[in-house]
Amino acid sequence: MPPPLPRRRLEKVAVNMTPMIDVVFQLMIFFMLTFNIIAPEGDFDVRMPLSKSSAEPLDDLQLPPIQVRLVSDAEGMLTGILMNGEPVKDFDELRQRVASFVDIALESGASLEDVELEIDSDYQLDYINVVDAITAVSGRIENGQLIEMVKKISFVPLEQEP
């Protein structure tokens, strides 16, 4: 007669954690390395049909567009800003002038949709200046609140190739 099997004792089973922790750390390192902070991106909406509105006769209610001229040197640096032909010192002053223009237009019963702005830039100018100009004219921040200004922005068509 065979001896009786030893009765199994209730004892704690020690699971070997090491492989799991290895894998978990590998995963963690992978996700940490692929982690990169990306600044959120935003858009400026520009609506530009091919037929230029300035070619059409302006009707009486329509305001003439604000002309912003950006002058550049050969290196692409901004050397001058003109608003409706008048020189403007920097983008802050441009913002103030556009703000007063918009305020006058709003007081005389026009809506923001009626205010148009045309950007006429030199070919070589660095694009960053155009974005700065659009930032200056499209709104201002007062007491943490965004006040919208010009919504309709367009570019003056290129005259000739460089």
Added chain:
Amino acid sequence: MTPMIDVTFQLITFFMFVLNFSEAEQDERIQLPSSQLAKPAEGVVEAPITMQLMADGGVLYAGEIIPVENIGGSLQREREIIVAADKDPKRATVIVRADGRANTGDVQRVIQICQELGFQKFALRALYKPD
């Protein structure tokens, strides 16, 4: 051991959630200009076409660098796709991701070529940096 594993799993979950898969559109060869007023797109942009303009004037399109003059062909194809999907090119949005150092004239030429193909809506993309 258990607390350490708990913390590690938390960390993994965190990094999994912040993992960004939408990098395909973004390219470190392009340094976008930054602006405090660039507003993130509201809702879904209808039929977006992304044109990426590099500082030297080349357009990055479908993984290739194309000179600005030659983007007409690819755009024509995009237009056909949009028309085939029963959408109007007039309502499609061309997203212009141009490097801050690129010539404004090149940006305008990209826009002009798009206009000639009937696109009207443009979105000039910039980094949003409140300050």
